[in-house]
Amino acid sequence: MKHQAKDIINEGAWKFTTTVPVVGLDIGSRGSKAILLHGDDVFTVLLPTGLYMQETADELLNKLLQTSGLERSDIAAVVGTGYGRISLKYDDIPYRVVTEISCHAMGAHAVIPKTRTIIDIGGQDSKAIKVDRATGKVVEFVMNDKCAAGTGRFLEKAAAILGIDLRDLGEIALKSEKPAQVSSQCAVFAESEVISLRARGARENLQEISADIAAGVHTSTARRVHNLLGRVGIEPDIVFTGGVSNNVGMWKVLEEEIGAKFTPAKLDLIFAGALGAAIHAWKFFASTHEVKRTKKHVAKHETREEARLPNGE
Amino acid sequence: MANEARDTTWQAAKLNLREFAKLVDDEQQSLIDAKGTKKVGYICNYTPVELLNAAGVRHSRLVKTGSPKTVSAGELYTQSVFCDFTKSCIGFFQEDDPFYKSFDKVYNFHSCSTMKRASEVIEQFVPVKLLNLPKLRSSQDARNFFREEIINFKDDLGELTGTRVQDEEVRRQITIYNRARALLKQISELRKGPYPVISGAEFLDLVRGYYYLPGEKLVQALEQVQRHLEGIPVPPGRPLRLMISGSIMADGDRRLLNILENELGARVVIEDHCAGVRPFYHRVAEAGDPYRALANGYLDQAPCARMKPLEDGVTFSGKLAREYSVDGVVYVYLKFCACYGVSKKEFISEFQKQDLPILEISSDYSESDYGQLKTRIEAFVEVLNERGGTISHEQYVNA
Numbered sequence: 001m002k003h004q005a006k007d008i009i010n011e012g013a014w015k016f017t018t019t020v021p022v023v024g025l026d027i028g029s030r031g032s033k034a035i036l037l038h039g040d041d042v043f044t045v046l047l048p049t050g051l052y053m054q055e056t057a058d059e060l061l062n063k064l065l066q067t068s069g070l071e072r073s074d075i076a077a078v079v080g081t082g083y084g085r086i087s088l089k090y091d092d093i094p095y096r097v098v099t100e101i102s103c104h105a106m107g108a109h110a111v112i113p114k115t116r117t118i119i120d121i122g123g124q125d126s127k128a129i130k131v132d133r134a135t136g137k138v139v140e141f142v143m144n145d146k147c148a149a150g151t152g153r154f155l156e157k158a159a160a161i162l163g164i165d166l167r168d169l170g171e172i173a174l175k176s177e178k179p180a181q182v183s184s185q186c187a188v189f190a191e192s193e194v195i196s197l198r199a200r201g202a203r204e205n206l207q208e209i210s211a212d213i214a215a216g217v218h219t220s221t222a223r224r225v226h227n228l229l230g231r232v233g234i235e236p237d238i239v240f241t242g243g244v245s246n247n248v249g250m251w252k253v254l255e256e257e258i259g260a261k262f263t264p265a266k267l268d269l270i271f272a273g274a275l276g277a278a279i280h281a282w283k284f285f286a287s288t289h290e291v292k293r294t295k296k297h298v299a300k301h302e303t304r305e306e307a308r309l310p311n312g313e
Numbered sequence: 314m315a316n317e318a319r320d321t322t323w324q325a326a327k328l329n330l331r332e333f334a335k336l337v338d339d340e341q342q343s344l345i346d347a348k349g350t351k352k353v354g355y356i357c358n359y360t361p362v363e364l365l366n367a368a369g370v371r372h373s374r375l376v377k378t379g380s381p382k383t384v385s386a387g388e389l390y391t392q393s394v395f396c397d398f399t400k401s402c403i404g405f406f407q408e409d410d411p412f413y414k415s416f417d418k419v420y421n422f423h424s425c426s427t428m429k430r431a432s433e434v435i436e437q438f439v440p441v442k443l444l445n446l447p448k449l450r451s452s453q454d455a456r457n458f459f460r461e462e463i464i465n466f467k468d469d470l471g472e473l474t475g476t477r478v479q480d481e482e483v484r485r486q487i488t489i490y491n492r493a494r495a496l497l498k499q500i501s502e503l504r505k506g507p508y509p510v511i512s513g514a515e516f517l518d519l520v521r522g523y524y525y526l527p528g529e530k531l532v533q534a535l536e537q538v539q540r541h542l543e544g545i546p547v548p549p550g551r552p553l554r555l556m557i558s559g560s561i562m563a564d565g566d567r568r569l570l571n572i573l574e575n576e577l578g579a580r581v582v583i584e585d586h587c588a589g590v591r592p593f594y595h596r597v598a599e600a601g602d603p604y605r606a607l608a609n610g611y612l613d614q615a616p617c618a619r620m621k622p623l624e625d626g627v628t629f630s631g632k633l634a635r636e637y638s639v640d641g642v643v644y645v646y647l648k649f650c651a652c653y654g655v656s657k658k659e660f661i662s663e664f665q666k667q668d669l670p671i672l673e674i675s676s677d678y679s680e681s682d683y684g685q686l687k688t689r690i691e692a693f694v695e696v697l698n699e700r701g702g703t704i705s706h707e708q709y710v711n712a
Contacts, residue, residue: 083684101692125685138696143689145675 002067005040008267010112014040016279020076021068024277025060026100027053027084030123030152031243033274034060036068036075037282043068044271053084077288079103079281081273083124096284101141103276104241105129109136110275111265114237119225119254119262120272121244123152128228130235136276142231149190150224152244158217161194162210170249172214179215190220218249222257229258237263241272319546326510326541333534334518337525344371344525345415351474354416354439356402356432357424358592358617359446361463361607363486366528368470368478374524375413376588378565379404384678390434396647397678398563399431406438414438418473420466422446425619425652442469450612450620460608467604483603489528491596496535497523498593503542504582505637507551510542513581514570520588521564553579553697556639558630558660560618560646560653561587566678569645572687577694583637585630586645591615594629618652623659631663641670641697643690648675670697 005014021038028049034057036043045063050056057080065072078095080088081103088095100120108115109131118129130140144150159166173179180197182190197213240262244250255261267275344352352371355362365372379387379401386407387400405413419441421432432441445462447455471477500519503510519538522531555573562569562584573579584590597610616626634642642664646653653660657673664671672693674686 083688086687097691099688099692099695101688102695125688137699138692140670141692141696142673143685143692 001044003042003044003267005042008042008111008265010114010263010266012113014110016110016282018282018285020285021070021074022076022278022281022285023061023064023078024103024274024279024281025057025078025080025085025088026082026103026271026273026277027057027080027088028100028123028243028273029083029125030156031270032056032060032082032084033271034064035271035274035278036064036070037278038068038070041068042267042275044267044274046270049084053087054089056084057088077281077285079277079284081277081280094284094288096281098277098280100273101127101129101143102138103273103280105131105138105276106136106279107272107274107276108239108241108265108269109133110279111267111269111272112237112239112263114263115239116235117229117232117238118272119229119238119240120242121150121152121221121225121240121250122242123156126150126225126228126242126244128225128232130232136279140232142228144224144228150221150228152242154190154221155217155244155247155250157191158194158214161191161198162213164210164214169214170218170247170251172211173218173249174215174252176208176211176215178212179219180209180212182213182216182220190217214249215253218247218253219257221250222253225254226257234258234260236260239263239265239269239272241269243270245269319548322541322544322546326538326545329538329541330511330515330518333522333538336530336534337518337521340525340527340530341373341412344373345411347371351417352415353470353473354413354419356419356421356428357446358587358614359422359424359611360420361466361611362528363483363490363597363603363607364463364467364470364478366486366489367482368467368474369476370470370474371527373412375402375405375419376524376561376564377401377405377412378563378678381679383408383410391431394649395427395431396560396649398561398647399427401563401678402428402431403434406435418442420444420469422462424617425650427649427651442466447612448619448621450616450625451622456605456608456612459612460602460604463604463607480603483607484599486528487597487603487606488599489532491599493523493528493532493535494593494596496532496539498590500535500539500542501583501590501593504580506547508547508549509552509554509580509582510545510547512574513555513557513584514567514574516581517562517567517570517584517588520590523592524564524588553641553694554582554637554639555579556583556585556634556637556642557581557589558585558634558642558644558664560650562645563588566676568680568683568686569643569674569676569690572690573643573694576687577691579694579697581643582639583633585615585633587617590633591617618656623656626656627659627663630660631667634664634667634669639669640700641672641693643672643674643693645674645676648677670700 017040018037024035026033032047032049034045043064045060075093078093080097081100085097104120108118115131120127125144127143132139156166159169350371354375356375383404384397384400387404390403422444423429423446447459449455467478595610595614598606615629661671
């Protein structure tokens with residue numbers, strides 16, 4: 001899809017007009033997102049992540065080239081982020097890796113310049129990030145433990161057990177009047193809790209039970225995420241990013257849980273990481289071109305090289 | 314030419330470090346193979362190694378990291394909420410590990426409650442003696458009591474070998490171990506300059522020597538390492554300097570170091586944990602009653618978080634961070650650790666006072682969370698590099 005930078009920014013001027021096309025790839029555990037920045041044009045592509053990350057990345061890049069009408073050789077820099085960032089390799093385009101934490105911070109900052117706190121819930125992890133308002137850099141972050149509770153994966157599991165399409169889970173949860181108690185801290189145990197809750201329900205009120213369970217699952221996820229947030233602090237503007245930010249039920253339950261409102265964005269913030277990556281790619285391009293120009297930077301570069309030398313074994 | 318000379322001394326020093334690591338590995342095999350001498354394992358850093366040497370036993374600290382398989386073998390005896398280090402210790406016995414199996418006796422100075430329970434489980438595989446370790450490190454009563462306990466330890470060793478431990482030999486060993494501790498501290502301090510000539514992983518290899526080698530052999534080998542390292546002209550530049558603070562990074566638990574140093578090019582320059590520099594910051598008095606000297610010396614070492622007052626440990630940690638001018642701290646503790654998992658707030662606020670960024674990691678010995686661990690550490694390094702104003706060039710590929 002093609003956007004204009006001025007249309008995706010909440011307020012103020014867009015700071016990231018590029019002179020060359022740059023690409024950000026965010027290869028997540030479930031979905032892969034890509035953004036191409038060219039001048040003030042912003043192109044987006046979203047695909048499910050395949051088994052082979054490089055193939056998914058190539059497909060994303062090809063789609064971006066198709067929609068933008070550019071050639072592969074036009075791309076000045078690519079930054080990869082997300083779960084699959086390490087498995088990507090490019091021989092013909094300068095490529096760099098930046099973690100999704102820095103990318104989400106930069107991406108959210110770009111579209112909502114007042115961003116201070118980010119909640120990112122993705123397919124297999126969730127993060128709370130505190131952002132520097134002036135620069136979009138990360139000040140502090142907390143990531144969930146290696147555990148699926150409090151992530152999109154948990155919601156996905158619950159949807160599967162309830163026989164509901166994941167995309168409808170949030171809507172259905174909103175219909176509940178008395179959310180079920182899903183108390184378990186562990187996604188695996190929570191799964192059996194959900195199964196037994198469901199088994200207790202009578203056939204005729206299955207829909208109602210499903211809504212109650214869906215709501216309970218959302219509340220339990222929100223509680224975990226709230227815990228993470230507690231560690232970095234909750235200061236406005238609070239921005240919700242990642243795939244789960246498209247879930248209306250989660251959005252509402254989380255707002256209630258933390259007692260504050262999220263700032264809505266004009267860009268689907270499943271793309272926050274990819275946008276941040278593209279901006280990092282632009283910065284990367286700009287900095288490497290400075291390195292060649294200014295003497296000071298060259299000197300610094302040499303010192304680093306030398307510092308590395310004896311360790312070359 | 315200067316570069317070539319530097320490379321030669323550098324390579325000689327690195328070769329020497331590898332020889333040291335091999336010496337430590339060989340020592341373990343030789344302990345397994347040894348016949349006719351008693352072999353003793355100990356668990357806690359508060360065990361006076363001087364007495365083990367004075368008793369003439371082969372000895373080693375039980376400080377190995379278990380594989381996920383070993384950990385689950387240990388879990389046969391524990392709840393799931395025991396740390397993986399505890400489970401490893403039990404697991405190695407359960408799995409008939411040749412090294413652990415070779416011990417005639419295991420001593421445990423009652424360190425944390427979890428390890429105490431573990432030593433009771435281990436009793437079904439090997440005789441274990443549990444000794445008291447007072448918690449109130451500054452109380453005179455505690456010190457008197459600890460002296461008595463150390464004498465009990467000495468007498469028990471005498472019974473095990475059939476020969477009374479001689480006071481003169483204890484004094485001699487105190488001198489040897491003071492030298493070993495001083496050497497390790499001095500080598501560690503070579504990392505205080507902008508470019509640390511030895512990596513965190515390499516330093517921990519030397520610390521392994523303290524737990525596996527007999528005193529005299531250890532001192533000899535460390536003196537050689539020190540000579541080599543001091544001969545290296547320090548290269549220019551300053552990598553990202555980090556401190557690791559927390560519970561224990563056992564022998565073999567190198568995942569974090571691997572990501573930090575090998576993959577991201579940062580350097581761990583100081584480690585405040587129980588397999589780091591803590592034991593090397595104390596000296597045992599060489600004159601007077603050797604048992605009183607040991608009691609005082611060991612209680613004066615940089616304290617474990619199980620000791621009181623907790624502030625002593627926190628202050629020590631903060632002091633190290635300043636002395637080694639670190640850019641950030643990775644605070645790591647084993648999951649379910651009742652000492653470090655609970656006292657983390659005190660440690661973290663001490664670093665915050667110094668305006669040091671902290672990454673908190675609760676870790677275990679599984680291998681499945683590599684990706685998440687890496688994301689967290691990488692993001693932390695990104696934050697630190699951005700604070701420093703530069704993004705390290707090592708991160709650029711094809712640039």
